[in-house]
Amino acid sequence: MVCFCFLVDQTRKVRQSKPAAGICSRCGGGASVADMKTATRFCYVPFYWKNWRAIICTFCGAILRSYR
Numbered sequence: 859m860v861c862f863c864f865l866v867d868q869t870r871k872v873r874q875s876k877p878a879a880g881i882c883s884r885c886g887g888g889a890s891v892a893d894m895k896t897a898t899r900f901c902y903v904p905f906y907w908k909n910w911r912a913i914i915c916t917f918c919g920a921i922l923r924s925y926r
């Protein structure tokens with residue numbers, strides 16, 4: 859199953875974001891509510907998408923909280 863690991867990867871994209879209250883616990887930067895899109899690819903061909911929402915740090919990109 860080693861080959862399988864190399865063939866599958868995930869890309870994460872922020873579709874849109876807007877400022878939110880709160881600060882990052884890692885760097886102290888500003889937080890924002892972001893609509894995220896995660897695509898799972900097999901041999902570089904996307905076959906599964908997931909849209910989700912999270913609070914991320916605008917400075918370091920850390921995910922502070924995620925909603926399903």
Ligand SMILES: [Zn+2]
Pocket residue numbers: 882883884885886887915916917918919920
């Ligand atoms: Zn941060």
